[in-house]
Amino acid sequence: MAVVEAKNLSKIFGKNISQSIKMLDQGMTKEEILKKTGNTVGVNRASFSVEEGEIFVIMGLSGSGKSTLVRLINRLIDPSEGSILIDGKELATMDKKALRQVRREKLGMVFQQFALFPHRTILQNAGFGLEVQGIDKAEREKRAEESLKLVGLGDYMHQKPGQLSGGMQQRVGLARALANDPKVLLMDEAFSALDPLIRKEMQDELIDLQSTMKKTIIFITHDLDEALRLGDRIALMKDGAIVQIGTPEEILMNPANDYVEKFVEDVDRSKILTASHIMKRPETINIDKHGPRAALERMRKEGISSILVVDDKRRLQGYVTADDASEARKKEVSNIKEILKTDILKVVPDTPMQEIFSIIYDTPIPIAVVGDDNRLNGIIVRGAVLAALANDGEVNMDA
């Protein structure tokens, strides 16, 4: 079931909202509405649903409405139209008291500029959400402390935020949001104010934490690399509207329109693509059924200089080269096992292409992609790696 669901969500800033809403429904653009009414379209009929336990990234350039959208989700900004369902409950029409309850119990938020309370200690900051719920001091300090330990700040509890570095401050922000144990974590450009090294560290840590916490995370960013790194799914926004929603691969490989295509053009594909995207269907021979003669025949037919050898269950055994096979044929050797070589490079399907680079350049034979139980999934040849980087479509998206 979807934890967060937005239907046709719009936000217009200005006067005479209903007129602008009508214009939106007629399909007028943000600029046209601005010109005609002077109103700014913050979010334009956004619809999406976020499943439990996924990291849903909303990405777009500044002014694309992503920060407005995330504030519509916990109603820091009231929507002009449309509905927001949290756990199936409509938030848009909820009264203040019920809204507070939802914010306290289900939603945690992490801010771009950390938004820590400078007059409170780290521990008091982390416990703020619990404090407003009226949880007694001993209990909330215990939970705040646990939360701080989770982000690695157990030793800084009695300092003030001003004494901590940016990265540490944002850990406090994260701990504060986690202390409530919310179902949904809203992260508004949470790592954007950090320098690149710290940012990467925080991303890794979030992925780490997420593997144990299984929260539903809505992550806002303007950084495509970050979106691709973190997102299970990505929603790309432009001018307040969602242009495309999909997995990182879908966005990269099948951009919905020119805008998305332009956007993803400069992405370092080697960070996104994995072995499974660039592997090809391998030519193989069976270790028990085929001899050197058959191997040589197959190689000649396919125009390759080596061939992989598998058993009945397609488990990789090794490879034979054309030279060895023709030698063996001359010597009338019939058992393929005598010329079998096992010094083959193996990778798993999730291996990022970046790592494949470093091993493929000095190996003459293809790299084998193997899954569980040494089962052969495919091979990677040098040409495919280059093709994938050049994005000429030779990648295998159904992998």
Added chain:
Amino acid sequence: MLDFMDKIPLAEWTESATSWIQDAFAFLFEPIKSHFGDFMDFISGDLLPGIPPILFILIVAVIAFFVSGKKLGLAVFSIVGLWFVYNQELWDALMSTVTLVILASLLSVIIGVPVGILMAKSKIANSILTPVLDFMQTMPAFVYLIPAVAFFGIGMVPGVFASLIFATPPTVRFTNLGIRQVSNDLIEASDSFGATGSQKLFKVELPMAKGTIMAGINQTVMLALSMVVIASMIGAPGLGSQVLSSLQRASVGTGFVAGIGIVILAIIIDRITQNMNKGKE
């Protein structure tokens, strides 16, 4: 051209309005005058003079020492300055002035901070009260003395009343400003965790605005002190009345000495309230 109508009788209206208020609220003014007046007389006549001057000076010096971050400068100044006032036989006048300033400031803060919060929270209150504050601050302070006398007679009570009107605006303005200046991020953060309005006010906004509010209070105390001289015209006792009587008798010397007394008090109060503000940050 300009004489198309007779003089607008604003002065008469004001007078009749004032006397109407005076009659209608006599039930309020009378008890304030008598009880509050007794209370003030008690403080300035019995309580403060009851403290031996040497003890009073030492207490002020210790407070000065600690609020200025354990530096000696202000403490030494307090001791020398207050001793000088004592030496000039102005101690009783000083006690009256201190009473007047402290009570007027206290009331200003008690009224000013909540009004400032109201202005920060409500656009309507803000747009109504801003011109009222402008009016209160720009109207010559002497003018307040007239209704003050009408309502409360002469003495300390109307002095406090006039000081209140004159000295409250900075506290109101700075409280308003301080709360409005709290960064939107922090407001969003406290909202996003489901804080109620009063939780937000007491846990985030007021603590964050404290420095600004303290600056406003410092201004209020200073204005209250400056009102002391003026309030002596309606019989408020203290250093101000010494200045006034010197003026009437054209005796430069005593006027100057009493003036120095006010300056000493002003410096001590100003530095102490300013440092209270700094110390917290």
